Amino acid sequence: MKTALTIAGSDSSGGAGIQADIKTMTANGVYATSAITALTAQNTTGVYGILESTPEFLANQLDCIFTDIFPDAVKTGMVSSTALIAVIADKLRQYGARNIVVDPVMVATSGARLISEEAVDALKEKLLPLATLLTPNIPEAEVLSGMTIENAADMEKAARAISEQYGCAVLCKGGHQISDADDLLWREDAGVWFRGRRIQNNNTHGTGCTLSSAIASNLAKGYDLDQSVRRAKAYISGALAAMLDLGHGSGPMDHMFDLRGEFVR
Numbered sequence: 001m002k003t004a005l006t007i008a009g010s011d012s013s014g015g016a017g018i019q020a021d022i023k024t025m026t027a028n029g030v031y032a033t034s035a036i037t038a039l040t041a042q043n044t045t046g047v048y049g050i051l052e053s054t055p056e057f058l059a060n061q062l063d064c065i066f067t068d069i070f071p072d073a074v075k076t077g078m079v080s081s082t083a084l085i086a087v088i089a090d091k092l093r094q095y096g097a098r099n100i101v102v103d104p105v106m107v108a109t110s111g112a113r114l115i116s117e118e119a120v121d122a123l124k125e126k127l128l129p130l131a132t133l134l135t136p137n138i139p140e141a142e143v144l145s146g147m148t149i150e151n152a153a154d155m156e157k158a159a160r161a162i163s164e165q166y167g168c169a170v171l172c173k174g175g176h177q178i179s180d181a182d183d184l185l186w187r188e189d190a191g192v193w194f195r196g197r198r199i200q201n202n203n204t205h206g207t208g209c210t211l212s213s214a215i216a217s218n219l220a221k222g223y224d225l226d227q228s229v230r231r232a233k234a235y236i237s238g239a240l241a242a243m244l245d246l247g248h249g250s251g252p253m254d255h256m257f258d259l260r261g262e263f264v265r
């Protein structure tokens with residue numbers, strides 16, 4: 001069985017972060033391991049507390065995983081401080097990690113900041129250059145490119161600039177903001193649009209975590225970048241279309257929509 005590692009924060013409400021990643025990797029047929037960067041006290045209405053792992057303990061988790069169940073792909077999500085980012089970059093280099101998908105998580109769907117101001121510089125300097133693929137949403141792509149993004153042409157310009165700066169592929173997610181569910185992948189000097197059918201569902205907690213984990217899972221299984229993005233978009237569309245409705249705010253998706261076979265019933 002292929003394996004994938006998520007390096008991210010825990011979401012107590014189970015829809016984003018580590019929990020979304022493990023469910024997504026499992027539903028996409030790979031074995032999931034995890035290194036937890038922080039605990040969040042969070043639900044569908046907001047983030048009410050953050051308790052970071054120490055850098056030493058994060059390093060300990062990463063050593064345990066890389067020396068035992070070596071991942072075929074890695075996904076990083078919430079990495080809240082400069083010291084944690086330095087540990088992750090060191091360990092990814094030390095162990096020669098491959099197929100690294102970096103979701104540059106900055107702000108939760110609910111609006112809470114999940115990375116400190118100064119850690120954004122560490123993210124740019126240390127982690128982004130190691131990425132195979134970066135998956136910014138529009139606000140994150142604006143921070144990383146220094147450009148304002150107002151339309152699809154701006155998305156192409158920003159994705160290209162970020163790709164050239166960090167030497168990696170970039171998936172700029174239109175999300176619900178500009179191009180409905182259309183995302184732009186910039187790789188090898190050219191862009192390709194992945195058009196998604198927009199699903200009328202306000203329960204979008206953890207969509208970014210889920211997409212990046214689904215891409216990492218497919219890279220782990222040996223699909224190329226284009227195929228992995230296509231398959232990940234099909235998976236997230238299914239999870240949104242299942243119309244799960246939990247909690248008082250923007251709720252989670254049904255990560256297991258495809259597993260409700262006869263045995264479960």
Ligand SMILES: Nc1ncnc2c1ncn2[C@@H]1O[C@H](COP(=O)(O)OP(=O)(O)OP(=O)(O)O)[C@@H](O)[C@H]1O
Nearest residue numbers: 109137173175181182197198199206207208209211
């Ligand atoms: N209503 C929708 N219907 C279909 N696809 C959607 C919808 N909303 C988002 N998506 C898709 O979900 C994926 C994640 O995009 P999104 O822009 O929501 O990420 P994000 O802002 O990083 O998420 P998060 O809020 O979890 O940080 C993208 O492929 C996007 O096109």
Ligand SMILES: Cc1ncc(CO)c(N)n1
Nearest residue numbers: 009010011016017078108
């Ligand atoms: C722990 C965690 N990571 C990422 C996000 C982004 O959706 C979130 N809300 N919580």
